[in-house]
Amino acid sequence: MNYSKYFSSDVPSFLRSPVREIFRKVDLSAICSFAGGYPAACTFPLADIPGLTERVLEKYGTKALQYGATQGVPELRELIASRYGVPVSQVQITTSSQQGIDVCARVFLDPGDVVLASNPIYLGALQSFKAYRAEVVDLNDFMAGEGVVSQTHGHPWPYKREGPTAASSDALRVGRGRREAKAVCETVPSSAVKFIYVIPDFNNPTGKTLTLAEREELVALARELDCLIVEDSPYRELRYSGEAVTSIRELAPERTLQLGSFSKIFAPGFRIGWIIGPEELLEQIYVCKQCLDLCPPVMDQYLAAEFLGSGLLDANLVKTIAEYRRRRDLMVSLLEKYMPAGVSWTYPEGGLFLWLTLPPAVDTVALYDRALAAGVAYVAGSFFYTDGSHRNTMRLNFSFVDEAKMEPGIKLLASLLRDAAE
Numbered sequence: 001m002n003y004s005k006y007f008s009s010d011v012p013s014f015l016r017s018p019v020r021e022i023f024r025k026v027d028l029s030a031i032c033s034f035a036g037g038y039p040a041a042c043t044f045p046l047a048d049i050p051g052l053t054e055r056v057l058e059k060y061g062t063k064a065l066q067y068g069a070t071q072g073v074p075e076l077r078e079l080i081a082s083r084y085g086v087p088v089s090q091v092q093i094t095t096s097s098q099q100g101i102d103v104c105a106r107v108f109l110d111p112g113d114v115v116l117a118s119n120p121i122y123l124g125a126l127q128s129f130k131a132y133r134a135e136v137v138d139l140n141d142f143m144a145g146e147g148v149v150s151q152t153h154g155h156p157w158p159y160k161r162e163g164p165t166a167a168s169s170d171a172l173r174v175g176r177g178r179r180e181a182k183a184v185c186e187t188v189p190s191s192a193v194k195f196i197y198v199i200p201d202f203n204n205p206t207g208k209t210l211t212l213a214e215r216e217e218l219v220a221l222a223r224e225l226d227c228l229i230v231e232d233s234p235y236r237e238l239r240y241s242g243e244a245v246t247s248i249r250e251l252a253p254e255r256t257l258q259l260g261s262f263s264k265i266f267a268p269g270f271r272i273g274w275i276i277g278p279e280e281l282l283e284q285i286y287v288c289k290q291c292l293d294l295c296p297p298v299m300d301q302y303l304a305a306e307f308l309g310s311g312l313l314d315a316n317l318v319k320t321i322a323e324y325r326r327r328r329d330l331m332v333s334l335l336e337k338y339m340p341a342g343v344s345w346t347y348p349e350g351g352l353f354l355w356l357t358l359p360p361a362v363d364t365v366a367l368y369d370r371a372l373a374a375g376v377a378y379v380a381g382s383f384f385y386t387d388g389s390h391r392n393t394m395r396l397n398f399s400f401v402d403e404a405k406m407e408p409g410i411k412l413l414a415s416l417l418r419d420a421a422e
């Protein structure tokens, strides 16, 4: 039977995640995997779960097994509101922050609308934006502090442009400060830009953190364009060094939807996240979520509330941060020890990832099967680029690998890269 006629016209825009494909093919525990973004299992509060479950069932009984409010259970919303200093009315619980991204795309984007985002970009966000047939325009040069929002028209990333076409009269022009001289995005109508998508803290994939000045400039740009900002913040609480930088939501609460997640500070298996944002925007997200899942998982929300409210989350976070700081430092010291000349990497102040730039001759896509056969996995950096470029880059995760496997893994990777560069 030919099923193709049954699929909607959105289906060809669905992007398959190369990272998930890697997971399907390989038993990651059998090799040294720097590929995924999985938290370390040792950070999960396994021993606390029976006690938490017992307390939740004692407190809430069958309510914990019933449908709940679409906005999320009040107990969890209140705890998040007080942790981040916002009114409860500005908190929507989501079934993970991936759903937060998707629901923003679904509520705000029409086909052809523009999302300004850094390139490389988090794949899950790219998948959502593409599924709603939006255009992703590169904010990367701007983020790198070069003062340029580069326009990426005609880049070969496989989507169909269906939205408003270029009109020089209302073209997006960046007219402030150092960006003035380099007004770009000239062919993107500013009215088509719906939001800026940004991971300001410990970016996935690059590990970079935006400075306060960069955040302020980004907010100024959003105000100039009169667009929203989706601040994706699943790693914000995982800082291992340096000082916390004011969040974009704090700088521009009137136009920012800040996405948070319990995945990296509790356990991703619960699939609980949240959105903080203006009530009027959350109201539409609330209506949209009714048809997505009716409500986030109730038992999981109560467990998260109990974990957060009892102080266990903060105690566990201290241990998690110490664990990840050690792993980051170990990986950096191993890279320094083993990597050949011409390889450079980011030094993340938090989060789960390092980003490597290799000599131009090294093709990390071509090298991948050899690396896997030898017993080490990474994610080729080009997978995160909307045009598949930058094949001499790679993302390395330092949270998942057993520390004992890290040295042989980096040593092996370094020798593969040395051979590939010759």
Ligand SMILES: Cc1ncc(COP(=O)(O)O)c(C=O)c1O
Pocket: 037, 095, 096, 097, 098, 099, 122, 124, 199, 204, 232, 234, 260, 261, 262, 263, 268, 272, 273
């Ligand atoms: C930047 C970013 N956003 C969102 C997510 C999704 O996280 P979750 O859906 O588990 O909350 C991830 C997961 O790795 C991520 O790296």
